[in-house]
Amino acid sequence: MHAPYCARHYDGRVTQDAFLENLQYVLQPEGWQLLNSLPPYSEDGALALNEKLRREGHPAGAVAALLTQSRLRARAADKFGEFAQRMLFTPDGLEQATRLSVAAHHAQRYAALSPQRVVDLGCGLGGDSLAFAGMGLNVLAIDRDPVTASLASINLMPFPSARAEAGDFHAYVPTTGDALWLDPARRENGRRLYDPEECSPPLSQVLELARRLGSDGAYGPVGVKLGPGIDHAALPDDCETQWVSVRGSVVEAALWCGPLARPGVRRSALLLGPGGTHRLDGTGEDSEVPVGEVGPYLYEPDGAVIRSGLLGTLAAALDLHVIDQSIAYLSGAAAQESPFLTGYRVRDVLPFGVKALKAYLRKERIGNLVIKKRGAALEPEQLRRMLRPAQNGDGRATIFLTRVAGKHSVIVAEPLKNTEAEPL
């Protein structure tokens, strides 16, 4: 059996072997029922709950399993919402699982294609498969690790159109009517892997399979989750890659092959956040971003736009420019409302220097700062320490440590929308 979890102390409390042994308890009807009847997990209440369960006569291992699952369910609510309350997790499986809001977007592509079956090759705990099944698709979820596959089985239980089994990517035989989803493992012994060829399965093998599933040399319907930092050179030309950000953090790049790719779209950015869902599409030939001076407004583009190489497309649409050839801040003459941008009104641009900056903040009575940087070696917290002590007053500002036309500079600005600034 493959070692699915690292041999370090598992979840900081129990070892891997103990975790698996204890898990058997919650797989029994009595343990399952008890787990589902526990109060919402809280760190403060965990000790008292542990003692209560022990007093009621439950063995120590069983109690450990119950509390571990209860804690993981609480943690998983961020990714799975209320579904988490009837799922089972391993810490690593949860960390690698696709959040449901993102998986729902994956699922929409398959639903639009209506394949006979979606095969999730390396399904983990079933994060993506849940969304596929939730859309009414027929799902076969496969994982090479038998324990993970068993947990995926339980997690998919509410969906009669889905089943999970243990198996290997290499054993899958391309079958007409199948569409595939792959989320290759990007961790090994706790180490994060950045090279898609080091992942399991490697990207080249996935693409080879995608060709075999297609016809006349074209790719078949295959989707692959990749790390957001994927080198564009590793991406095939005739597929769509979509970078996804959730509340401002880029969480993945998904490669869509064959009929799962949208015609004419090669690179796209998808933003999911409290402000709704927004998409920016590109042909793969991003326009050059013009370079200009710092204008009255400065903009931070969403990471998905930067990673997808669509900065030029966005800048051209909104009449913006960069302030340095190599830095992804945009600037312009007008205040822009765009979901792809966080905007600031520029107050001043100063050459970088701690002494001069301290004097400036004192003179302007700015005592609360958000410090951001791009293209500067100094970390915001280092600068914050250098600027102390400061009794500058109640003023607020956001400062950007960056380069302007190649020169280390500080841009002092105010957000167009309210954000929290920390006292110096």
Ligand SMILES: C[S@@+](CC[C@H](N)C(=O)[O-])C[C@H]1O[C@@H](n2cnc3c(N)ncnc32)[C@H](O)[C@@H]1O
């Ligand atoms: C990143 S996780 C998948 C997470 C999943 N998408 C989710 O949302 O829960 C990758 C999974 O691929 C499985 N895996 C890695 N290599 C595999 C192979 N050759 N065949 C089948 N499964 C494999 C690992 O065991 C791991 O559970």
